[in-house]
Amino acid sequence: MGSQSDWATMSHASETLTSLGIVHECKVVSAHRTPDLLFEYATEADTRGLKVIIAGAGGAAHLPGMCAAKTHLPVLGVPVQSSMLSGVDSLLSIVQMPAGIPTGTLAIGKAGAINSALMAASILSLNDESIKAALLSYRTKQTDTVLANPIPGEV
Ligand code: RP5
Numbered sequence: 001m002g003s004q005s006d007w008a009t010m011s012h013a014s015e016t017l018t019s020l021g022i023v024h025e026c027k028v029v030s031a032h033r034t035p036d037l038l039f040e041y042a043t044e045a046d047t048r049g050l051k052v053i054i055a056g057a058g059g060a061a062h063l064p065g066m067c068a069a070k071t072h073l074p075v076l077g078v079p080v081q082s083s084m085l086s087g088v089d090s091l092l093s094i095v096q097m098p099a100g101i102p103t104g105t106l107a108i109g110k111a112g113a114i115n116s117a118l119m120a121a122s123i124l125s126l127n128d129e130s131i132k133a134a135l136l137s138y139r140t141k142q143t144d145t146v147l148a149n150p151i152p153g154e155v
Helices: 004-019 035-044 063-069 088-095 110-124 129-147
Strands: 053-058 075-080
Touching: 004 053, 004 075, 004 110, 035 063, 053 063, 053 088, 053 110, 063 075, 063 088, 075 088, 075 110, 110 129
Parallel strands: 053 075
Antiparallel strands: none
16 A cells, blocks of 8 residues: 555455455555655565555555556555545546556445455455355355345335
């Protein structure tokens, strides 16, 4: 994520990954404040064994796009809700990548953070049966919870 202030949002991605048993690391790497670290992180990601990168950032959110420019690994961008423009600035900064360097863009805020983890799990499940089982179990539990909780008074 681009700042410690993004952790309130991105912790939801981390918690979801943990609940699925997916080993991961959480780091602050800023496209603006630590650009050399970002280049190093993205350039070395593949050889370090990373498979998917989730990049959460707010405002002029260059982090996912710049990260994707320096690695062929899938980069999932989470627009963090900003105080001035409610995250619409973050969303547009991440989603409108010119052709050639893609970023997968999730929803603004908590929902996007959770879904970034589920999307990462979906990608990893293509080559990992235990993650596939964990993801299917997560979805089944979610469905069962909805079905077990009808609108009060309308059972
Ligand atoms: C972005 O600037 C970060 O991703 C964060 O969402 C935003 C504000 O950062 P702080 O000023 O709170 O550190 O780079």
